[in-house]
Structures are given as structure tokens and as C-alpha cells.
Amino acid sequence: MSGPVAGGWSPGAADVAIDGLPARRIERPESEAEVAELVARARRDRLNLVPIGGGTALSIGNVPRRFDLAVDLRNLDQIGAYSAPDLVVTAQAGTRLSDLDTFLAASSQVLPLEGPPGATLGGIAAAEQAGRHRFSRGTPRDWLIGARALTGDGRWLKIGAKVVKNVAGYDVGRLLCGSLGSLAIFTELTFKVAPRPQTAAVWRIATTLAGAESIRQLAVHLGAASIELTARPEIAVEVAFEGEPDAVAWQSERLVARFARAEQADAAGGPEAPSSQELVWTFGVLPDRLCRALERCLAGGPAGVAAHLGSGIATLTAASGGPEAVGRLQAWSFEIEALGGWWRLERGPKDGRECFGPTRAEWAIAAEIKKAMDPDGILSVGRMPGGF
Amino acid sequence: MHELSPMKAFIASLEKLLGRDRVLHTPAARMAYECDALTIAKHRPDVVVLPESTQEVSAVCKLAHATGVAVVPRGAGTGLSGGALAADGGVMIATARMNRILAVDVPNRRAVVQPGLVNTPLSEAVRSEGLGFAPDPSSQFACTLGGNVAENAGGPHTLKYGVTTNHVLGLTVVRSDGSIVTLGGTAEGLPGYDLVGLFVGSEGTLGVATEIVVKLVALPEAVRTMLAVFDSIAHASDAVGALIRSGIVPAALEMMDNLVIRAVEAAYGFGFPLDAAAVLIVELDGLAAGLDRQAVRASDILKASGAREVRLAKDEADRQLLWKSRKRAVGALGRYAPAHATQDGVIPPSKLPEVLAQIARIADRYRIRIANVFHAGDGNLHPIALFDDRDEDEIRRVIAAGGEILRLCASLGGSITGEHGIGIEKLAHMELLFGPDDLFIQDAIRRIWDPEGLMNPGKLLPQRACGEVARFSGATARAQLGGLR
């Protein structure tokens, strides 16, 4: 670690930015004790400290007013206790998911979460990131069973246990998943893991938005592992089946019997690197409304689409994200809210704007929880829905 | 003029609000509500109300808040940790009349239900659509969805399908001041902290859930259920590890020891071999394609681990009887002793052989009988102490042995409760898992929802309980709590 923040820039800090706002300083702690020192310093100097991992999900969140200190946790990257027969693994927060995946693969096990290349376990949990397996496997909230984390007022929490079932006390681990580092800094996470599927088959079906819904219905019925829609710009749905070879063969047969134009695709990769597009906007609706929602949003002009059809969540992208995009965003959020959905603006005209909607009454309770766990207001302040 | 006592005035206001037939306050009427399934601790609420809507629950909470009366939510009262005990008296909000399914959305596999709905009827109502509600506690014929949410209930099939928290998307909650708040919703991935996840498992301390949005799961196309018979508990435990290591994910993986086998055989006559040291119930489900091959593989693994016999359920009736024997096992133990107490620790399943041996040694040391019937696949133990609840000395030994088992679980990186909750029963053991900072934060979270400490006081967190335990009535309750400390 280097010396105190003296208002100057530290080397490398400019590389880390949230929505174009660079970190004034970046620190790379190598131990939990150093993390604790940084939290103490942030409290003393009233800094806005943002914990970061691979930096792949920093576009999720409101724009903070200040970004004083980035705490890059990637030096905390040790995989710790692992018990294959108990389906439990513990690793430090800065461990890359891809490294953990390689490690688990040796025992034919998997943590079925996804993040862009470079994403860390702490980041994936804090951003509640889930890729195409969300539909069949859930999200970090479903896989995290324990953690060590440091609150904004410097309390070390021992969350959960190293067993897959546990209801002792409030589920603070779930609370931290999706908190964007605003309540506590994860330093160590314990996940349950699963056997790696023996076989996978991915089918790609060219279609239209109107046609995608019937593919979704059949894929859900067949028990697909993931159902993804892309528009690049032609629309296609990718359906993946995973598991026992006989079952996958049967599922594939049924899908192809109905959609003869289905083509076998390469094994579905992880999610793509964050889009380089200027406008990135994600929304969620009930799954059977997703294709309708996409049709309505795209009626106002073309956009790139990547959608988890099974879960009702989609991301729209467009090249132009300046102030001229504002009208478009208004139209999109109008459509999605009319369908009972939620949205978040990840890239675009974010400054000074609430990037989550529609506003929810429960955010007031969330704000109080923030105050309780980070009373001095030093952790990722200003990033959560509602602006706290 | 004659002044009403505050409680009498409160009850009069409740009667005005709900009508006299939905406000129970005679001693006889309150008797039925003096305990949950932790029968060792008893205390009657001052009054019991039976609201029928969110608005009525809200009005009751507002009145209680204004009067400073404690509120205790209650579903079916099958909780095993004293969560629905009116430890401090007060008003009990019983959800029995809020038992409707409000909406079923088949294409999206969701249902919206009231909290007093019993678990099984929900699955029955959607079965014709090929759907079900996954959490299947053994008490599912009686326990309510509200109770499942509050305890984050599990069951045999949660090994594959996940516990209650994995199946709840939204909640309508009445807070202690009577305000109504919606948490989550029907869509997935809502922005913000996971307050639904925080509420699930909060044991009625954060508010009363009055509407619940649940996910439904597709019923499996095919099921294969096996009974593996073992001559030693050690071999049965080894078989659990071998199955998990093989990469097979059973839908359920349950163990019963000899005491349990004999009791359920006498009660239900499934045909269990009475001389077996232990049996495993292994259920595989999924698509029909490949399932038989998987079943053969599982059967081979069980035999290689020392099973002397592996029987496949002949048909659905046979399978149902096997599950009935398992799910009603605790009740069948009644033939051994007048009372029983179920512990709920969790360990890594790979530690089963040594832990079950240690539990047997603990039972010997305290001169009590312990039967084991539990969720072996996720290491969720249920050592059940069989005792005479008129024997104060035996009660003390049961409690001491239970504490020792929980310490053992915690020392192995496990938990003191996998599904039954802390309630009042395990308050003293929270410190086995949590330090002062953890408990401080949890208490801070609780105060946000309920600053005055009126919502199910004395449960889940030790701090506030201390002063209150002394006020429990009844010799057994005192003995129990005394032993816990």
C-alpha cells in the first residue's frame, strides 16, 4: 500500500473510472488487515471508497458524486478450503471466476454463475451478476452460502457457514448480493457448487421477435439450461440443454422436431465483454412478456438485443448515447413500466439522473439498512437505486 | 367511572375492528395457542385475532403499536423452535383465515398466495398444470406458506430444488407500525437490496407477511425411488458421500436409523427390515430418458458402499407409502416416549460417519435415547431425543445433550439450524456461530423494521431475549431455558 491520499493522483488510478469519473486514488490491498486499514482511512478522511474486482460491472449503479478511493481486491485471489464431496468451496473475493472454474473443473464440478472475462467472485456477488444460466441455476444469491465481509463501520462479519443449508439469523449474505459494495466489502466468499454437466448441446434457431416466444415456451417445457435471444442484427434464439447424455439427446430431438431449421451451435460461451456501445439499458419483465416488450422497444428504432428469455431480462444497446438518447430512454421505460417491469440505465446520459426505475417504496428501507451498516457513508455512496 | 385496563381497552378496540368472533381472549380459547411444536415452552397470548386481509392485519398492528402491545404472527404452529410462542404475551395474529390462492400464472410459473395457505394444497392446486411448490417440509400437510417463509423451510426435495428462499420473489409485509410495504414482485432481478431474501427466514421479527409471490417448478417427467438397506450406520453414511462424489444429484437423500425404522414400520407397515441399522431413501427425478441408467448407477454405488439390499419402489402407491413413512416418522416415535425434541444441526455430509458416531456417544453419556431421521444429502441432522417430559432431570439432560450436538456442528464449520430456525430454542447458541459484530448488525437491521421491539420479541436474536426469558411461565419452560444458558 502507498501513503495517505493527499489529493494527488496515484499511478494507475485513471484506469479505474465509474461512468467516466476516474478514481482519485487506487489501492491494491494484499491482506484483510490492509482492507481494514483502508476502511479506517476512508472513515477518518471521509472518502467515498468503492471496492472493485475485475471492473466489469462498474456500469451498474448511479453515478457517485465523488470517487475518492478505488480498492482493487484482485490481490486477494487465493482459493481456500474446498471439499468436493460436500460441494462447497471458499475463495478470496478477488479470485477470478474463470480461475475458480478451472480449479473446480479438475474435480468435475462447477459454480454455475457467469461474468465477463476478468470478473471476480466478489464483484459477481456484489453486482448480483448472472448469465445465461440464471434461468435454470439462479444467481449469486442462490449459490453464496457464506462470506467474510467488512462493513462501512469496520466490523468484520462472518456470514453463513460452510454448509449448504443454514437458517441461523438474518440472511445477510443475500442482502450483500446486489449491494454494489455499499454495505460491506467482501474479502472471502463460500459457495456451494454443483457437479459439472456431462453433456451440453446448443441449438441456434433463426427467428423473429414474434416467433421467439413459441421457441421460448417449448424450451422452457423441455427443461432447457438456457434460452438466449440475440439480435446482431438478425434475430436468433439459442437454446442449450445440459445434463445426462440420454436426456440431452431426447431434448434436442424434441426441439429439432418442432423447429427443423435449428442448427447445432458451438458450446455456448460465457457472456460477452461489456458492450462498447454508448447506450446500454437493461430491463426485466415477466418472461412471457419479454418478446412483446422487445417488439415495443424496437418499434422506436433499431437496437442491439441480448436477452435471457427464460428469465425475462434483456439488455438493449445502441451506438449513440448522448443527450439525444434521452427521448429514447423515456420511451423504453414507459413501455417497460406499462408491462409491469423494471429497468436500469448502465451506459448513456447517466449524470444527474436516477438510473433505476420505477421508484420503489422499499428503497426507503434499503436506505436505512445502508445507514446502519455504513453509518459514516464511506462505501460506494450514491450508487444504489434511490441515490444513497 | 370504571377505567378499563389498557389490555381490556385494546381487546375492545380489536373487537370493534374485527367483530367478536374473530377476537379470542377467554383463557380456554387462548389455550390452543400457548405453544408451537416446541411444546416444552408454553405461554398464552393475551388475545388472538383472526384477520382476513392485509388491511385488517395493518389495522391490528397499528392498534398494537399505539398501545405498546407485542405482536406474534402465527401460521399453523408447527414450528419447532418456539417462533410462534407468545413469549411476552401480547396479541397473536393467526393467519388461519388468510388461506386463499390469489393468482396462478401458469406460463410464468408463479403463484400469489395468502400466508395462511397450507403448503400441500398449493401444490395440489397446480398439479394439473404440471407444476408444484418445491419446498416440501415433512409437516407440509399442516404448515403454512407464511410459516415456510418466516422459517425459510426446507424438506427432503430441497436438496435438488432449493429451500423456500430460492422460491420466493415477492412479499407484501405489514410492519410493526402497521405500514404496508411491497418487497420484490413478480419479475426477476429487481434492482436494490434483496429485502425479500432478508425477510425470508426472519421468523416473524421483521413484520407479518400477508401476500407471497412464489415460483412454481415443473413436476419431473419421471421419478425413481430407492430404499437402500444397511447393516451399519457407518456404511450408510459412507454411501451418502459416495453418491454425492459420483456427480449424481438426487432429488432427495434421506436417512433413518433403526429406532426410526422400527417405529415407522409399526405405524405404516411399509415393509422395512426391522434388523437394519439404517436405511437411505434415494430419489432421482427428471426426464425419463436416461433416468433408469442413472438409477442403476446409483444402486451400484449404494451396494459398493455396503448396502445389503437396494429396493426400487414398485409403483406410485409404493413410493407414496415410503414417503409417508419418512415424512410422518417423527409422529411415529410417540410410541417410545411421551415426549421428543428434534435438533436441527448441519454438518458437511462428508463428516456424517464420525458425527453420527459422536451423537451416539453423547446419547450414552447423557443416558438418553436419540433417534435419527434426517436430510443426509445436505448434512442436515435431526437427532430426536426421546424423553419423559415429567422428568425434570431427564429434560435437563436432553437439553444439555442437544447443546453438545450443536457445538459439534458449529465446530465442523456447520450450522446450529438448517431449517427449524432459532426461535427461543437456540438463542443461547447463536454465539456459536456469530460474534458480537454479527449480532450487532443483525440487531441494527431488526431495529430498522421494528424500532420499538414489538414484532415477535424475544426470538432469533439473543440480546433482547435476556430480560424476557425470566418471564416465561411453567416449570418446564424454565427448566428448558435455564438449561440452555
Ligand SMILES: Cc1cc2nc3c(=O)[nH]c(=O)nc-3n(C[C@H](O)[C@H](O)[C@H](O)COP(=O)(O)OP(=O)(O)OC[C@H]3O[C@@H](n4cnc5c(N)ncnc54)[C@H](O)[C@@H]3O)c2cc1C
Ligand atoms: C412433524 C414436523 C415435521 C417438520 N418437518 C420440517 C421439515 O421437513 N422442514 C422444515 O423446514 N420444517 C419442518 N418442520 C417445522 C415447521 O413445520 C416449519 O418451520 C414450518 O415452516 C412452520 O410453519 P407454520 O405455519 O406452522 O408456522 P408457525 O409455527 O405458526 O410459525 C413459525 C414462525 O413463523 C412466523 N410466522 C408465521 N406466519 C407468519 C407470517 N405470515 N408472517 C411473518 N411471520 C410468520 C411465526 O411468528 C414463527 O416465528 C416440521 C415440524 C413438525 C412438527
